Amino acid sequence: MLRFGERRGLSFVLPPASNYLGHPKPFHRSMAPALANRSGYFDLLVHHARFNEQEMRHVLAPGAKFVTIVREPAELFESLYSYYDLVKQFRVSLDRVTNSSLVWVRKRLARKPLDKLGLNQMSFDLGLEPFQFNDLEAVHRFIRHLDSAFDLVL
Structure with a gap:
């Protein structure tokens, strides 16, 4: 582009x-x-x-025109883990992170400069707020909005 x-x-x-x-x-x-x-x-x-x-x-x-690329969530998190060298931030391997509790992972991702990364990265980047991640009605509204807003999703 x-x-x-x-x-x-x-x-x-x-x-x-x-x-x-x-x-x-x-x-x-x-x-x-x-x-x-x-x-x-x-x-x-x-x-x-x-x-x-x-x-x-x-x-x-x-x-x-609005165009976006949607990535598979697990592959995206693995990519972010490597790109941001999160093994140094977390002091554990990616395998250990994937076997850790969500509370443990969220606590570490809340620290700066990692606060721009998350467990639901695509939804976050597309505008969904973290407090809405588990709100099924909010997620459905969000998906309908994205469906009408984007001209092309790859």
Whole structure:
């Protein structure tokens, strides 16, 4: 997406540093830098950000399409464990973590800088709040919202 946009002279919502826009907070228009292009809108938002459709629509061009990638949860957690070198943070192997109690894992994930990681990472990144994870009605509303908000889910 970055190459696609660069080759076509499109504008990007870019974080001031790293590849995260406000994470773990949901995206807010104040996280977008001042816009230099004449339209008043950005063309692409392709960096990590917690999905917030209304706020993203404020900074993206009218008619913007929303695309996301959904990953298998266990593989995603394994990937995060490796990428963030969580064996050093937790001081235990991934096998031990997967055999530990949820209370133990949640306690460790609540510490900074790990507070942007979680057991339900995809739902969190797509905007579901942790207190809603076990609320079946909230989860169903969330899924219906995502179904209407996204034009393509890979």
